[in-house]
Structure formats: structure tokens, C-alpha cells
Amino acid sequence: NAGVMQNPRHLVRRRGQEARLRCSPMKGHSHVYWYRQLPEEGLKFMVYLQKENIIDESGMPKERFSAEFPKEGPSILRIQQVVRGDSAAYFCASSPSGRSNSPLHFGNGTRLTVT
Amino acid sequence: QQQVKQSPQSLIVQKGGISIINCAYENTAFDYFPWYQQFPGKGPALLIAIRPDVSEKKEGRFTISFNKSAKQFSLHIMDSQPGDSATYFCAASKDYGQNFVFGPGTRLSVLP
Numbered sequence: 001n002a003g004v005m006q007n008p009r010h011l012v013r014r015r016g017q018e019a020r021l022r023c024s025p026m027k028g029h030s031h032v033y034w035y036r037q038l039p040e041e042g043l044k045f046m047v048y049l050q051k052e053n054i055i056d057e058s059g060m061p062k063e064r065f066s067a068e069f070p071k072e073g074p075s076i077l078r079i080q081q082v083v084r085g086d087s088a089a090y091f092c093a094s095s096p097s098g099r100s101n102s103p104l105h106f107g108n109g110t111r112l113t114v115t
Numbered sequence: 116q117q118q119v120k121q122s123p124q125s126l127i128v129q130k131g132g133i134s135i136i137n138c139a140y141e142n143t144a145f146d147y148f149p150w151y152q153q154f155p156g157k158g159p160a161l162l163i164a165i166r167p168d169v170s171e172k173k174e175g176r177f178t179i180s181f182n183k184s185a186k187q188f189s190l191h192i193m194d195s196q197p198g199d200s201a202t203y204f205c206a207a208s209k210d211y212g213q214n215f216v217f218g219p220g221t222r223l224s225v226l227p
Contacts, residue, residue, distance in 0.1 A: 001138050004158070006158075020197065028138070033214060033215070035217075041219060041220070042121075042157070042204060042217045042218060042219040042220045043204065043217040044217075044227075045214045045216065045217075056214055059214070060212075101146070101147040101164070101166065101208075103149060103161045104149075104159075104161070104166065104215060105161070106151075106158030106159045106160065108156070108157050108158045109155050109157075109158050110135050
């Protein structure tokens with residue numbers, strides 16, 4: 001049973017380019033969460049999605065960032081016109097339900113570097 | 116109110132010692148408190164979790180102590196091993212469809 005798969009593992013973009021981060025949740029999981037982690041810092045919530053719906057995007061910047069979780073295929077976190085401050089590790093997690101005691105299963109992250 | 120505070124920021128323990136990491140929260144609506152372990156270059160992995168209706172939960176060398184009135188919970192690692200060296204995050208969540216709030220993490224180093 002494959003875990004949460006994220007790709008790419010490392011992504012380098014120049015300022016102004018677009019970054020697309022992909023996340024395939026664990027089999028049977030329909031709830032996906034995206035978190036951002038800066039070096040030496042904790043995990044900051046960005047967005048929570050269920051298939052085809054955004055449930056909570058309160059942690060996501062209003063501009064340049066968007067997320068989707070289509071009926072078919074992986075969840076995508078998209079960052080347009082990247083800036084150096086977007087450099088971070090982005091983690092995706094999935095769970096089988098949205099209940100508070102449904103544990104999150106994390107992928108190994110995508111490390112975005114903006115040059 | 117959505118914050119989870121965590122201390123210490125870093126911890127050094129001798130092999131065989133006890134590692135203790137503390138967390139505190141404000142929002143009494145939180146009803147699930149997991150701990151995650153993260154190794155460098157990897158994603159966090161669930162270690163152990165507790166609900167507020169119990170005061171302690173033990174799994175192997177790992178124990179969560181929960182104090183509902185003080186709104187605090189802690190992770191105890193007994194007989195700490197060098198392989199336990201990692202960053203540990205406490206977290207809290209509430210209700211259905213709510214996101215998890217994470218503490219800032221504790222970097223644990225267990226010396227051989």
C-alpha cells in the first residue's frame with residue numbers, strides 16, 4: 001500500500017516562473033492537506049481539500065497560490081510568479097476522513113528553491 | 116487561540132535517558148492531540164495520539180501525558196536512543212473538517 005506520493009522531490013524555479021507541486025494521496029484517502037515548512041520552523045497549514053472541493057484555504061496567500069484536487073488525478077498546488085520568499089518545503093498529507101481524530105499521513109515533501 | 120506552543124526548541128539527552136517535550140494550547144475545542152516525528156529530508160510521521168478523555172497513553176517507549184484543566188500535554192520518551200534523534204511536533208485539531216495546528220517543533224539529539 002503506497003504512501004502519500006509527492007513530486008517532484010526538488011524543484012528549482014527562477015523568480016517569476018510558475019511552480020506546480022503534485023500530490024497523490026494514499027489509496028482510499030479523499031482528504032488532502034497542504035503544509036509549508038520553512039527551515040528550522042514548524043508546519044504551517046495552507047489548504048484543505050476534499051475531492052473537487054476546497055474545504056479550508058485560510059492558510060493560503062490570496063494571490064499567486066491556488067490548489068485543486070480533481071475527481072481524477074493528483075492534488076496540485078500551484079504557485080504563480082514565484083518569489084524568493086516562496087522557497088520552502090511543501091508537504092502534502094492525506095486522511096481517509098475529515099474527522100478530527102483521523103490521522104494525517106504525510107508525503108516526503110517537495111523542496112522548492114527560487115533563484 | 117489557534118496556536119499550539121511547544122518547548123523546548125531543542126533538547127539533548129544521553130542514551131538511556133528520558134526525553135520530555137511539552138505543549139500547551141488555548142482553544143478548548145481541540146479534541147485530538149497527535150505527536151509527529153520527522154527525520155531530515157522526510158515528511159512527518161504519526162508517532163502517538165491522545166483524546167482529552169484520557170490522561171495518559173503509552174505505546175512502547177513513548178507516553179503522552181494530558182492535563183485537560185491546564186490545557187497542556189507532553190511527550191515522554193523513555194530509554195532514549197540515538198535513533199530517536201529527530202524533530203518532534205505536537206499538534207491539535209477540532210471538529211470535523213478542520214485543519215491540524217502544529218507546534219513549532221523540538222529538535223531532539225540523543226547522544227550515544
